[in-house]
Amino acid sequence: MQKRAEMTRSPLRGGNRLEWQADSLASASTTGIVEGAAISYSQPAVRTRHANYTHIRLRNWDVTFTQMAVSTAGIKNDVAREVLKALKTLVLDYEKIFLNTGNTGAGSTSSARTAKGLQKAIVTNTAVGTGTGSSGDIQLTEDNVNLIMQKIWTQGGDPRVLLCGGHQKRVISKKFTAKTGFSWQIPASTRMAISNINKYEGAFGTVDIIADRQHMTRRITIITPDLVRIAVLRDIQQYKGAPTASSIKGWVEAEMTLEWGNEKGHGKHSYLKSGGTIS
Numbered sequence: 001m002q003k004r005a006e007m008t009r010s011p012l013r014g015g016n017r018l019e020w021q022a023d024s025l026a027s028a029s030t031t032g033i034v035e036g037a038a039i040s041y042s043q044p045a046v047r048t049r050h051a052n053y054t055h056i057r058l059r060n061w062d063v064t065f066t067q068m069a070v071s072t073a074g075i076k077n078d079v080a081r082e083v084l085k086a087l088k089t090l091v092l093d094y095e096k097i098f099l100n101t102g103n104t105g106a107g108s109t110s111s112a113r114t115a116k117g118l119q120k121a122i123v124t125n126t127a128v129g130t131g132t133g134s135s136g137d138i139q140l141t142e143d144n145v146n147l148i149m150q151k152i153w154t155q156g157g158d159p160r161v162l163l164c165g166g167h168q169k170r171v172i173s174k175k176f177t178a179k180t181g182f183s184w185q186i187p188a189s190t191r192m193a194i195s196n197i198n199k200y201e202g203a204f205g206t207v208d209i210i211a212d213r214q215h216m217t218r219r220i221t222i223i224t225p226d227l228v229r230i231a232v233l234r235d236i237q238q239y240k241g242a243p244t245a246s247s248i249k250g251w252v253e254a255e256m257t258l259e260w261g262n263e264k265g266h267g268k269h270s271y272l273k274s275g276g277t278i279s
Contacts, residue, residue: 012231012257014053016113017106021047023264025156052257053104054233055115057093059086060241060251068248079248083238086252090236096214098230098258099163099221115257118221118228122260122268125151125222129271137218137273140171146202148222148267153204157224157265160198162207164220167274169211173197174278217274227261 012018024045061082068078075081100117107113127148129138145162152159163171173196186194198209207222215221234255241249260266 006112012233016052016233018257018259019051021049023047025226035188052116053106054112054255054257055097055253057090058251058253059090061086062249064247099215118260121263122266124264126269136272139273140168142176144269149202149204152267155264159205159207159222161225162209162220162222163212165215165217166211168220171278172209173239218272220269222267224265229259229266230256231259232256
């Protein structure tokens with residue numbers, strides 16, 4: 001099973017639109033103050049207001065009475081199996097929604113509400129290839145990872161997780177220097193060769209390297225985990241469908257959205273090579 005970044009889940013109250021505010025500190029100053037000087041006051045800067053709509057997803061299933069009556073090799077209960085598959089697939093749906101570039105929308109009577117994904121939310125701390133399309137893709141480098149981490153750190157973030165697809169995980173494991181500060185010995189009798197990096201300590205912190213199957217293959221995302229949470233309006237529930245034929249029908253459904261806090265606490269790299277030889 002793949003390792004996943006744990007995101008905080010919390011109930012959403014007040015409707016299908018989540019709103020929050022992002023604030024920032026004033027720049028540090030070294031100016032001295034004259035003894036006994038009168039104080040002049042200024043109004044605080046306007047906070048940035050963010051919002052994201054909830055996203056409804058469902059997965060349905062349909063098992064005929066015949067399927068339930070026959071003995072199927074390796075399957076004890078077809079209905080229970082289909083429900084479990086629907087639940088797991090629904091979780092993958094939300095994982096892809098929240099890690100993608102989708103934009104938020106209020107929806108209408110004919111169109112669905114949609115949640116903005118983390119890739120769309122991040123606009124400040126970015127790095128890109130040399131152009132658009134596959135012709136402008138570049139190979140991920142250690143320097144660029146540190147550059148993004150520096151940008152996040154400069155903005156006050158605390159980068160702790162790097163999310164990526166399978167190819168980028170291979171690039172990191174093969175090309176990064178992995179300055180761990182220590183070494184270890186493995187007896188030859190174990191016949192074990194290690195070519196993998198699950199943690200990377202860069203100049204601006206240590207990040208967990210997590211390969212996610214739903215992450216966009218030509219990007220990496222570096223996040224401050226404490227800023228990210230999944231807001232739940234309707235948690236995953238199972239429903240029974242109306243009988244319209246000689247089968248048992250049903251579905252699982254949920255309504256959630258993503259909160260990313262201050263987007264300056266995260267970063268991304270776009271237009272990366274997602275296949276071919278790692279040179």
